[in-house]
Amino acid sequence: MPYIQHNQPCLVTSLVFDIDRPDAFFAWFDANLPKPNWIAKNKQNCHAHVGYMLSAPVCTSHRAKQNILEYLAKIEQAYTLALGADRGYSGLITKNPCHSTWETHISNVQPYELGYLADFVELQELKTDLQEVSGLGRNCMMFDTVRFWAYKAIREHLSVGFDRWYAEVLEQAKNVNGAFLQPLPYSEVKATAKSVARWVWRNHAAAHAKFIERQAAKGRKGDSSHGGKARSAQYSDMRQEALKMHLMGKSIKEISEYLSVHRNSVSKWIKNPCTSAT
Numbered sequence: 001m002p003y004i005q006h007n008q009p010c011l012v013t014s015l016v017f018d019i020d021r022p023d024a025f026f027a028w029f030d031a032n033l034p035k036p037n038w039i040a041k042n043k044q045n046c047h048a049h050v051g052y053m054l055s056a057p058v059c060t061s062h063r064a065k066q067n068i069l070e071y072l073a074k075i076e077q078a079y080t081l082a083l084g085a086d087r088g089y090s091g092l093i094t095k096n097p098c099h100s101t102w103e104t105h106i107s108n109v110q111p112y113e114l115g116y117l118a119d120f121v122e123l124q125e126l127k128t129d130l131q132e133v134s135g136l137g138r139n140c141m142m143f144d145t146v147r148f149w150a151y152k153a154i155r156e157h158l159s160v161g162f163d164r165w166y167a168e169v170l171e172q173a174k175n176v177n178g179a180f181l182q183p184l185p186y187s188e189v190k191a192t193a194k195s196v197a198r199w200v201w202r203n204h205a206a207a208h209a210k211f212i213e214r215q216a217a218k219g220r221k222g223d224s225s226h227g228g229k230a231r232s233a234q235y236s237d238m239r240q241e242a243l244k245m246h247l248m249g250k251s252i253k254e255i256s257e258y259l260s261v262h263r264n265s266v267s268k269w270i271k272n273p274c275t276s277a278t
Contacts, residue, residue, distance in 0.1 A: 002101040003093045006051065009187045012058040015076055015117075016094045017050045017085035024048035025105070031082040033120050035109050040095035040102040049095040050083065053111035060139055060188055067250075069139060070126070072114060076135045078121035090182040091135055138184050142176045142192050150200040162201055169197040239269045 006014045014037075019027050024047050028036055034052075041048040058072050059065070080087055097104045126137040149172055157165045173193040177183045242255050252270070256263040 002096055002099045004096045005092060006094045007091075009185065010060045010191050012060060012072065013054055015052045015054070015072075015079065016089075016091060017080060017083050018047075018089035019050060019083055019085050020047045021084070022046040024050070027083045027085075031084075033079065033082060034112065034117065035107050037107055037109060037111065038097040039105045040097045040099075041104070042095075043101075043103050050085075051094065051097065052079075052117065055111040055113050058114075060191060066140070066143060068114075071118075071123075073126055073135065073137045073140050074123040075114060075117050075121065077126060077137055078123055079117070080135065082121055087135075088182055089135075092185065138177075138180050138182075139188060139192065142173055142184065142189070143196065145176050146172050146192060147196045147200065150196050154200050154204045158204075162197070165201055166193065166197040169193045169200075242266050242269045 006016055021027075022045065023030075025039055025041055027048075028034070028050060036050045037053045038051045039048050040051075058068055060069060079085070095102050097106060126140055146169060150169055153168065153172075154165070157168060170190065170193040173189045173196075177189050242259060252263050252266050255266045259266070
């Protein structure tokens, strides 16, 4: 077939870039990037798809490590800019480098590690405008947008059960996906929704149960002190920021230094995001 789907659903094994100009074959050389594993060039207009294979596939399902996915998305974004590639390219199918329709150049280089690819470019923060974000940045943007909504919305859905909660999260994910110029495949939308729904449900439910238990214990002891509540309110913003940074893959040490608080506090906030005070 002249076109193939180069990545399995929810698994990135290759980064492919669509370069729509006559000098596409030399784009990687002009940008001082590593040699692609393959180039499939249109014989008529010389436009090409440039492919880089990864030594270790990156998961985009609900089991994905978000910090690794974000790292890959930043590499993809940087290469797209360096190559002058089409930012609207969905990345779903590519010119088959094994088909005679194209002028194909396959190199003998080994698949690349992410760190090696990153050494050739300057990584920048991902685009945050839903109309501008592209490639794997869409996965990261959807994850962030849906999870921030879910942190608040979970309070209204604790009594409806997980299935209803997941359905609500999925609807939010579908709405976000609809705002992209090039929507993600439905399988990846479901994967993101499942990841957010499970994490927020599991962690909020546990924290809520512990909160009720402590309040009941205080009532039995006749404790009317509001010191704990005041202290919790004081650190609420930092707790939320710590949680966001944790989900983005930051270490406890990095979060501690950024917020200027002790690492033990950060550790407790992450383990009990809704209840820890200090």
